[in-house]
Amino acid sequence: MERQDTHLWVRRRLVARRAGLLEESEAARVDAHLAECVECSTIAESFAASPPGEAGAHIAASLVAQWPQAQRRLRGLERALVRRHLERCADCRQDLEALGFESRLELVPEWESAVPAEPAPVAASASATGAAAPARARIVRIEAAARRSPWRDRAVLAWASVATAAAVLMLVANVRGRLFDSGAATLLVPGAPVWSRGALASGPFAGMSLRIEPQPRALSGPARGEGLGKLNVIPVAGPLSSLALGFKPLNVPDTSLVTVSLLDASGDTLYAVSYRQWEFRPRRCLVIDRGEATLTPGQYALVLGSQIAKAGDEIERKLRYRFELREK
Amino acid sequence: MRRKGTEGTRSPAEGSISGTSTPPVEAEIRWDEACAFVRRRLAFELPTSSRGLIDDLVQECMVRMLRFVRRERVENLEALLTQVARRTAIDALRRRTRWSALVTADDDALALLPDPNARADEPGDPLERLEFVVVEFFTARDARCRELAVAFFAGDDWKAVALAEGRSHDVIRKQWSRCLGILREVARDERGPLLDWARSE
Numbered sequence: 001m002e003r004q005d006t007h008l009w010v011r012r013r014l015v016a017r018r019a020g021l022l023e024e025s026e027a028a029r030v031d032a033h034l035a036e037c038v039e040c041s042t043i044a045e046s047f048a049a050s051p052p053g054e055a056g057a058h059i060a061a062s063l064v065a066q067w068p069q070a071q072r073r074l075r076g077l078e079r080a081l082v083r084r085h086l087e088r089c090a091d092c093r094q095d096l097e098a099l100g101f102e103s104r105l106e107l108v109p110e111w112e113s114a115v116p117a118e119p120a121p122v123a124a125s126a127s128a129t130g131a132a133a134p135a136r137a138r139i140v141r142i143e144a145a146a147r148r149s150p151w152r153d154r155a156v157l158a159w160a161s162v163a164t165a166a167a168v169l170m171l172v173a174n175v176r177g178r179l180f181d182s183g184a185a186t187l188l189v190p191g192a193p194v195w196s197r198g199a200l201a202s203g204p205f206a207g208m209s210l211r212i213e214p215q216p217r218a219l220s221g222p223a224r225g226e227g228l229g230k231l232n233v234i235p236v237a238g239p240l241s242s243l244a245l246g247f248k249p250l251n252v253p254d255t256s257l258v259t260v261s262l263l264d265a266s267g268d269t270l271y272a273v274s275y276r277q278w279e280f281r282p283r284r285c286l287v288i289d290r291g292e293a294t295l296t297p298g299q300y301a302l303v304l305g306s307q308i309a310k311a312g313d314e315i316e317r318k319l320r321y322r323f324e325l326r327e328k
Numbered sequence: 329m330r331r332k333g334t335e336g337t338r339s340p341a342e343g344s345i346s347g348t349s350t351p352p353v354e355a356e357i358r359w360d361e362a363c364a365f366v367r368r369r370l371a372f373e374l375p376t377s378s379r380g381l382i383d384d385l386v387q388e389c390m391v392r393m394l395r396f397v398r399r400e401r402v403e404n405l406e407a408l409l410t411q412v413a414r415r416t417a418i419d420a421l422r423r424r425t426r427w428s429a430l431v432t433a434d435d436d437a438l439a440l441l442p443d444p445n446a447r448a449d450e451p452g453d454p455l456e457r458l459e460f461v462v463v464e465f466f467t468a469r470d471a472r473c474r475e476l477a478v479a480f481f482a483g484d485d486w487k488a489v490a491l492a493e494g495r496s497h498d499v500i501r502k503q504w505s506r507c508l509g510i511l512r513e514v515a516r517d518e519r520g521p522l523l524d525w526a527r528s529e
Contacts, residue, residue: 011429011430012429012430012521012524012525013525014426014429014430015426015429015430015454015455015458015522015525016458016525016526018455019455019458019459019462019481020480020481020486020504021458021462021508021511021525021526022525023505023508024501042425043425043426043428043429044429046422046423046425046426046429047422047426047429047455049418049419049422054395054456054460055459055463055478055481055482056456056459056460056461056462056463056464056477056478056481057460057463057478058395058460059460060452060453060456060457060459060460061388061391061392061395061456062388062419062420062423062451062452062453062456062457063451063452063453063456063457063460064387064388064391065384065385065387065388065391065452066384066387066451066452067451069449069451070451070452073449073450073451075519075520076518076519076520076523077461077465077514077515077518077523078457078461078520078522078523081460081461081464081465082460082464084464084468085460085464091395091398094394095391095394095395098359098390098391098394099387099390099391113518114517253471254471254472255468255469255470255471276467276468277471278467278471278474
């Protein structure tokens with residue numbers, strides 16, 4: 001019986017050992033058993049190669065593929081974490097919808113964990129700037145920074161490569177969106193095609209379309225607090241349905257909530273959404289995608305607001321980028 | 329299934345992801361054709377006894393393809409799908425053994441030999457699921473721990489992580505040990521095979 005207990009103890013830790021989650025003493029004990037037990041070492045070999053996964057950044061593709069079973073079988077902390085991820089990750093929602101599944105995980109009290117998936121909120125979210133909007137935004141990595149970019153775009157790219165704190169972010173309003181990973185692709189390669197949902201309307205296995213994201217425009221000279229700051233002029237030809245903006249994010253801790261708001265000339269909030277600071281890294285840009293409700297020429301402001309708590313005091317940080325869409 | 333991309337709008341009927349020196353303005357994948365291709369590849373890769381897995385594995389391959397397309401340009405869709413199908417098939421076979429290690433038909437009477445059919449209904453891959461749980465857990469709780477977890481899961485080697493961070497192996501290990509403490513504290517009361525390792529003995 002004692003021998004069986006050892007087998008059980010070791011086998012239940014094989015996946016954690018592979019994921020680097022065991023303390024050194026535990027890992028050594030597992031390794032010692034594997035060295036002398038053929039059966040357990042045979043099982044351990046199945047963990048030797050990594051699954052073709054996303055290193056934990058997204059819900060496992062193998063789980064997405066079996067979503068009906070997952071909806072019934074996920075329990076406790078994992079269930080809460082998957083649900084929370086789905087709420088903020090448009091990519092994973094899109095994956096599920098592409099397979100014809102509902103992109104939500106039902107709240108079943110008896111299956112939930114007693115432990116909250118998230119600690120107490122760090123700060124207020126979109127309400128910081130007034131009108132809140134559903135968080136249907138996306139952040140994607142800057143792509144297609146073409147060699148023929150205007151000088152200011154080149155400048156911001158050069159700046160981004162040397163400043164570790166430099167990140168740019170991308171937000172999309174009024175469309176479904178997704179979060180692009182900080183994968184291995186380099187910054188200056190031509191843009192990766194972006195999957196559009198439009199062509200999927202006729203069924204889960206209908207055709208898909210891909211499109212290139214708009215070239216990002218760099219914003220500079222932000223005002224801190226309530227100041228005006230520099231006006232960035234962006235030449236346009238008529239109303240825009242899509243606009244990509246690159247800018248330097250706030251200097252706040254990675255776990256801080258940052259609210260990104262788009263204001264019109266009269267100061268009304270057109271859209272606002274909150275992100276964790278780490279989601280802006282490493283290099284992101286903001287895409288405003290208005291669809292039918294195009295952006296007309298005129299002045300706008302992009303406001304980044306963060307509230308972080310330090311030693312019991314609330315510290316508010318804010319950056320305001322002004323830009324004007326000006327007819328060529 | 330694949331044609332070279334050209335400038336200008338692409339007709340849906342052309343059905344390809346393009347990847348040439350001339351970036352296309354638009355490209356399209358014919359989803360049903362890609363599914364059929366993947367299904368054929370999986371049928372080739374899987375043993376006859378595992379053909380029942382094909383429907384789920386086709387879905388898994390398509391998700392992996394979508395995620396790849398979001399990250400990178402695709403030079404050759406057929407080559408990508410062939411590779412994805414092969415890796416997915418191999419991993420699906422390993423997955424059965426992985427689950428058999430975590431969950432047995434009767435935990436009180438552990439079978440010494442792995443049971444390939446044990447908990448065949450447990451969805452997904454246990455390692456992928458556990459990695460997701462760890463990263464997502466630290467996403468809200470500790471950014472530094474999240475960074476370490478992501479770096480380790482991407483490279484599987486603490487020494488490489490330490491080198492990339494410009495810090496000593498010991499420092500990184502100590503930081504990670506602190507992170508594990510946070511995770512264990514929450515996970516020790518959890519039920520289920522994925523977090524079983526965190527319970528007190």
